[in-house]
Amino acid sequence: MRLSRDTLLTALLVVAALTIGTVVTGRLPSADDVTDRPFVHLGTLGEPVQQRTGTFTVTKVDASHNLDVVQFGTVVASPATNGVFLVLSVELIAAGEARYVATDDLRIIAADGREFGGAVPGSVPCGPAQPGLPLECIVGVEIVPDALAGAHLRLPADARDYVGPAEQEVADIDLTITDADAGRLQAAT
Secondary structure, eight states: OOHHHHHHHHHHHHHHHHHHHHHHHSSSOOHHHHHHSOEEEETTTTEEETTTTTEEEEEEEEEEEOOEEEEEEEEEOOEEEEEEEEEEEEEEESSSSSSOOOTTTTTETTSSEEEEOOOOTTOOOOOEOOSEEEEEEEEEEEGGGGGOTOOEEEEEESOOOOOOGGEEEEEEEEEOOOOOHHHHHHOOO
């Protein structure tokens, strides 16, 4: 039995299509990969970032080698560091219900992927922000000086116990820190 030219061409096209489909499918992320990632909203310094819980804006970036934590007008802690405390002014306008800024869960991500953050000793929660009214929080994060340039802030949408990345919504805010800015911040007192 002899195959016609059209039959042979059709068979080759089907094999080529299946091969291309297999390669493309192999490069797509699996369902598990997608569900384990947080939902990320990108932004930059001074730009409002809208999340389901409200709008977040990093309005100012500063630094210091020591940080006074004040609660009800009294200094409750004065941690010092060999590194730098990156001091961020974060504005929150809550949506729907009163919210706290997730100060213990925020992270500074260095350009090389290193993460810094967590609770500063003696820190107090910021909030609650009432819906529609802006609340400004001053947040300090300890970081090593060589991680300043190119750093980003990862700020969860909600202050709550960490339950996993699939249930997280975060703002990824570029702090626009250049090498020159990093030098200025390192020298800040």
